[in-house]
Amino acid sequence: MSLVARCQKVAIALSVMITVSGCQSTPTSLYHQVGEQAGLERLTDAFINQIGQDKVVFHYFKQTNVSHFRTGFISHMCAVLDGPCQYQGDNMVQIHTGMNISEYDFNHTVDLLIAAMNEVGISHPVQNKVLAKLAPMRRNIIKI
Amino acid sequence: MPFYFKKGCSFIALSMLLIGSVSIAVKAKTLTIVDQHGRPVELAVIELLQPVKNDKPLQVAVMDQVNKQFEPKLLTIVKGQQVAFPNSDDIRHHVYSFSPIKPFELKLYAGTPKAPLTFEQSGVVVLGCNIHDSMVGYIYVAQSEAHFLTDVQGKVVLPDNTSSYLLWHPEQDKELGERSEHIWPQDNSHSKVEIELVTPAPRNTFGEMFKDSHGN
Numbered sequence: 295m296s297l298v299a300r301c302q303k304v305a306i307a308l309s310v311m312i313t314v315s316g317c318q319s320t321p322t323s324l325y326h327q328v329g330e331q332a333g334l335e336r337l338t339d340a341f342i343n344q345i346g347q348d349k350v351v352f353h354y355f356k357q358t359n360v361s362h363f364r365t366g367f368i369s370h371m372c373a374v375l376d377g378p379c380q381y382q383g384d385n386m387v388q389i390h391t392g393m394n395i396s397e398y399d400f401n402h403t404v405d406l407l408i409a410a411m412n413e414v415g416i417s418h419p420v421q422n423k424v425l426a427k428l429a430p431m432r433r434n435i436i437k438i
Numbered sequence: 439m440p441f442y443f444k445k446g447c448s449f450i451a452l453s454m455l456l457i458g459s460v461s462i463a464v465k466a467k468t469l470t471i472v473d474q475h476g477r478p479v480e481l482a483v484i485e486l487l488q489p490v491k492n493d494k495p496l497q498v499a500v501m502d503q504v505n506k507q508f509e510p511k512l513l514t515i516v517k518g519q520q521v522a523f524p525n526s527d528d529i530r531h532h533v534y535s536f537s538p539i540k541p542f543e544l545k546l547y548a549g550t551p552k553a554p555l556t557f558e559q560s561g562v563v564v565l566g567c568n569i570h571d572s573m574v575g576y577i578y579v580a581q582s583e584a585h586f587l588t589d590v591q592g593k594v595v596l597p598d599n600t601s602s603y604l605l606w607h608p609e610q611d612k613e614l615g616e617r618s619e620h621i622w623p624q625d626n627s628h629s630k631v632e633i634e635l636v637t638p639a640p641r642n643t644f645g646e647m648f649k650d651s652h653g654n
Contacts, residue, residue, distance in 0.1 A: 346648035356645040356652075357506045359571035363644075384530065384545075392528030392548050 324427065325377030327420045334368045334377075340410035341367070350402050354393060374427050386434040393438070400436045404428075467596045467622065470630045471588050471605070478592025479633060481512050485604040485617070486584035486596070494583075498522050498554050501565070501575060503531045503546065508565055508575025512608060514587065517579050520554040532568035537615065539563060539579065562606065562615040571641045576608050609635045 328334060342364060345355050355363070372379035383389075404425070411421045471479040496519040502509040503525045515521060525531055525546040534543040539559040544552050557563065557579045565575035578585070588594045596603070604617040611634040612618070623629055640646045 342644075342647075346644055347651050349652075352644065352648070352652060356643065357570040357572040358644050359567075359569060359642050360644055360647055361642055362568055362571070388530055388547060391530065394528075 323377065324375035324420070324423055325372055328371075328375060328416055328424065329414075330377065331368075331372070333414070333416075334371050334375075336414045337410055337416070338364055338367050338371070340413045341407055344406040344410050344413075345403075348402075348406060351399050351406070354395070354399070375424065386431050387438060390435045391438050395436045395438075397436055400432065465598050466627075467598060467600050468628050469588075469594050469596055469603075470628070471592045471594075471607075472630060472632050473635045474632060476632075478588075478590065479607060479635065480588055480590050480592060482588040482592070482594075482605060482607040482633070483512075483514060483578045483580075484586045484588070484594055484596065485580050485606075486582075486600055487602045487604065487619070488584065488599065490582040490584040492516065492583050496520070500524065501577065502526050503533070503567075503573070506531075506567075506570045506573060508573055511574075512576045512578065512587075514578045514580060514585055515557060516583055516585075517558060517560045517581060518556065519579075520556050521577060522554040523552060525551075530569065531573070533565055534568060535563050535565055537561070537563040539615075540577075543568075562617075564614060571643045572645065574638070574641075578606065605631065605633065607633060607635065609638060611636045 325334075328337060342360060345352060366381075366383040369379050370381045370383060371377075373381040407428075408421065408425075411424070416424070469484060471482045473479050496516060498520045499513055499515045500522050501513050503523070504527065506527065506529075509526075513521065523533055523544055523546060525548055528548050530548060531546040532543065533546060535541055539561040540555070540557050540563045542555060544555075546552065557577065560579045560581045563577040563579065565573075565577065567573040584597075586594045586596060600622050602619065602621050604619055606617040608614075610616075618633075620631060645652070
């Protein structure tokens with residue numbers, strides 16, 4: 295194979311890789327590290343189960359449509375963790391306005407999410423990165 | 439003495455007049471709706487098939503959201519009437535209808551009212567909330583003002599000229615919008631009709647999914 299041909303092959307391979315990563319996620323994105331769509335689905339189902347078994351925050355969710363929450367949570371996490379999704383649901387302020395969520399209840403819900411991440415085997419370094427991405431939303435969720 | 443007699447006469451005449459009007463009010467038909475177990479059925483809609491002319495302007499009816507429930511659960515209106523959807527809760531709701539006579543969706547954020555909707559076609563509209571699946575409500579759009587609701591005893595008093603009517607209930611064992619037609623039994627002032635009700639399907643909520651962990 296000539297050098298030119300080899301170069302062309304490499305270039306094609308590279309462009310294919312870029313195209314693929316553009317459609318899905320960069321190999322280093324947090325979305326990728328939590329297992330992409332399937333990983334987020336497992337995490338969300340574990341989180342729903344954690345909330346369902348919980349006594350402290352269950353009342354916030356009791357009348358909530360599970361499918362609506364599941365779809366919205368997966369799509370939101372996908373977007374926040376730099377996955378290929380555009381979250382089109384209501385923003386965090388719209389969702390939590392009127393709930394008057396205390397710091398205690400907020401922190402407790404974060405603990406439930408951590409328990410869910412442990413359950414589906416997300417490593418602690420990745421968990422920390424996920425929590426760092428979510429942390430700025432806190433002020434748009436509590437006490438409103 | 440003639441004076442007293444006259445007064446006595448007018449008193450009797452007045453009494454007769456009153457009795458007359460009372461007997462007109464009493465002269466009505468009573469319908470009782472029971473379920474397959476003989477229990478009284480509240481909130482059944484009875485709509486008379488004789489149209490009634492309506493000269494009154496139609497008020498804007500209200501379907502409110504209170505404690506994550508529709509209030510009232512069943513609203514009856516007349517076609518052409520408007521319905522406002524306020525939100526008395528502090529949290530958001532996302533009300534929708536897939537019913538063919540009036541499909542719509544309304545995002546109701548606390549403190550941001552939406553314009554009332556007009557219901558032009560008669561029939562049944564089922565309401566839900568995308569966010570809170572425990573919320574189920576109904577709007578019954580009648581042809582005319584001649585529609586009535588049964589009380590807790592399953593009873594409703596109908597005009598004496600009632601000859602036929604439509605019957606509907608949210609939990610009837612039929613297509614949701616289907617209304618059954620009934621003929622009033624001749625020479626009867628009372629009638630009892632049995633309808634089959636079904637338990638509503640469980641809702642897609644955390645409460646339903648995890649009820650074993652929390653009870654109801």
